[in-house]
Amino acid sequence: MANSDSGESVIRRVARIMGAFTRARPAMTTAELARATGLSKSTAHRLASELAREGLLDRDDAGRFLVGARLWELAARSNLLEEFRRKGLPFLEGIHAAVRQHVSLAVPDIDDGTVLYVERLDQYGNAVMNLGEVAARLGLTSTSPGLAILAHEPGEVRERFMVASADDGGRELRASLAEVRRAGFCRLASGLVEENVGYAVPVFGPGNAVMGAISVVLPVAEDRPEMILPVLVSAGRGLSRAMGAEKRPYSALPF
Template sequence: MPRTNEPGRTVVSRLLELLFAFQPGQSSLSLAELVRKTGMPHATVRRLVVELTGAGALERGEDGRYTVGLRLWQLGTLAPRTEPLRALALPFMEDLYAALQQHVQLAILEGREAVIVERLSAPNAMDLVSQVAGRLPLHCSGVGKVLLSHGGPDLIEEVLRGALPRYTARTVVDPAELRKQIADCRRTGTAVIRGELTDGADSVATRIVNGEGVVVAALSVVVRSDSVKHQAVLPSVVASGLGISRLLGWRPGVKVRER
């Protein structure tokens, strides 16, 4: 049943549903795909798409498909949770990238997932399952485990009581083992993942802390398994995380606390 028939449905909610239909891996959609993804009538989708395109929120390519428009992208860069953080973190990420020539990524917590807000990738780096604005599971990604470990007891219990999908043969799905890893991560501020999310991909991650001691983000380097020693990468990643944390107001002696 088309959701546009729901009582109380507003034009704004329909516009937002159209915009939210665009996702990582689905950044270009045809009119028919928008109709299918939103469940709204073809005539309604066409009218709203014309309005959004006219306002610059969407752009129509020569092939007739639609993408997010420049004006909407500019608006997104003003998001207070990501843009100041990205600006402060980028020089440190560039240094890690220059030194290691691997994936370097920055992520924040949103709900029960980690959202990548910035990534630098070498042309010859291995393929990963997500891109910027993509989402990663908390229980088996490097940035995810860091964010989960500092997300508070309610989040930890919610994640461990829920479904814990197995992505590879090495994915840890045993709640008892995950509790041990979470405790270690909370103590050290770091996480090392060995092929849990993507076969052949390891991740070394650390926390980023603000002036109040709250973990606001996680930084990681993703490398091909057995290409480098994790202990050789870890000090550089931790140093970068501490540097970003200092710019956010953190100082030695400020106790790291949960959300």
């Protein structure tokens, strides 16, 4: 693949263009795209126009570029995340109907140290500020789904994050992950948002490897674990079976 004068490949420049589109910036002119990517206007226009011809970008009536429908089409028919989202949605809907709170489905990016939110159902009228937007990334160790996932990752993966917790040698994180494994769920109060409490359970796939988590976020003032946990744990078990996990004990605690 041909490189630019800076040595950057075409693929890398295309990735910069596609990554420039955000929820706050869904459509851009050539000049805006050039500023967002650091590419020259001529390069941004040439690559964006080629992507538009292939359907990966579209153009609106004002001539601005935006993400094309073909990207969704390709992901919908061939991406594991889409299968996970599709199979997970009925379970999220069941939780949402029962608890009437914000419900999310997330997957880990261990290398990046984040969780990626792939689906979310909101509670209409609830004043909770929920940062877990669809396609948003949040820290693996600062969210309830992240901790629920990390607790069930292999020991060497957990150790890597504990080492990174240099302030206390990872002792607090180690204790938190041990409690998640013991209980079968994570409860995180006043984490990223002071007024919120989040609950999450891991979702397992083939070989009982952890592949994601379902979470519920609600105001601390409305915290009702006796209502949330039975529904959430049941959904985690159900989605795990749907994703190919073997039957396994889920929690040491009765609900």
